[in-house]
Amino acid sequence: MLRSARDPQTGRGMRSDELRDELINLFLAGHETTAQALAWTFYFLATHPDCAGRARAESVQNLSGAAGTAEQYGRLVYLRRAIDESLRLMPPIFMVSRTPVADEPLGGFVMPEGSLVVISPYVMHRHPMYWDAPDRFDPDRFAPERAMARPRYAYFPFGGGPRLCLGAHLALSEMVVVVARVLQKFHLALAPDGRVVPEAALILRPKHGIRVHVRRVQRP
Numbered sequence: 001m002l003r004s005a006r007d008p009q010t011g012r013g014m015r016s017d018e019l020r021d022e023l024i025n026l027f028l029a030g031h032e033t034t035a036q037a038l039a040w041t042f043y044f045l046a047t048h049p050d051c052a053g054r055a056r057a058e059s060v061q062n063l064s065g066a067a068g069t070a071e072q073y074g075r076l077v078y079l080r081r082a083i084d085e086s087l088r089l090m091p092p093i094f095m096v097s098r099t100p101v102a103d104e105p106l107g108g109f110v111m112p113e114g115s116l117v118v119i120s121p122y123v124m125h126r127h128p129m130y131w132d133a134p135d136r137f138d139p140d141r142f143a144p145e146r147a148m149a150r151p152r153y154a155y156f157p158f159g160g161g162p163r164l165c166l167g168a169h170l171a172l173s174e175m176v177v178v179v180a181r182v183l184q185k186f187h188l189a190l191a192p193d194g195r196v197v198p199e200a201a202l203i204l205r206p207k208h209g210i211r212v213h214v215r216r217v218q219r220p
């Protein structure tokens with residue numbers, strides 16, 4: 001598709017180096033982010049068995065062990081809230097930056113033209129002005145009535161504005177499918193010898209991975 005894409009104004013296709021850059025970007029932006037978000041989601045579910053139980057019951061009820069359709073996955077409302085909450089506490093892209101094209105006043109300061117302005121979802125997602133008990137994992141924060149009461153940019157794991165993540169819907173769909181299918185089959189418990197240490201690399205990731213004990217769910 002990228003090879004046959006043409007600029008609508010000039011009719012020009014991409015040079016091979018442009019094509020390579022686009023592909024590398026898609027892999028970089030789309031793979032590690034979603035993988036680490038899944039790792040953190042499994043960490044939170046392994047340490048909050050009550051939440052995992054609710055998400056499992058919902059998955060079993062709606063999918064009954066089958067591969068599932070998009071419509072069925074769309075009904076996994078609580079599981080989706082658990083993913084949103086995991087992206088709040090551990091946003092894989094924990095900071096983004098912008099460069100003002102002109103001096104820009106903000107809250108009594110001036111952001112000078114050409115400067116580097118760093119904006120952190122991690123900091124905003126735990127800001128006590130917008131979140132009660134900010135460090136607590138509580139998927140029901142994303143119940144519609146509670147989510148609507150917050151300002152738009154209290155939560156932005158996928159960024160915002162014209163450079164909003166291109167793959168947000170794909171990432172969320174993929175995560176709902178993976179988490180639902182794992183929970184239907186397995187109980188996860190954090191391995192006692194596993195050390196969970198966040199590491200602020202390019203992506204916010206668990207430095208030593210997330211080690212869990214996996215036990216098969218017994219069907220009645």
Ligand code: HEM
Nearest residue numbers: 029030033034037092093096157158159163165166167171
């Ligand atoms: C949980 C998974 C993901 C997270 C947390 C995430 C987060 C983000 C964030 C915060 C930005 C904005 C960066 C900025 O404002 O400077 C962004 C941009 C982007 N993301 Fe994602 N992303 C995820 C998955 C994906 C996937 C699956 C794809 C593609 C398959 C993707 C493709 C992109 C692209 C192409 C951009 C640049 C958009 C632009 O500048 O116009 N992302 N992502």
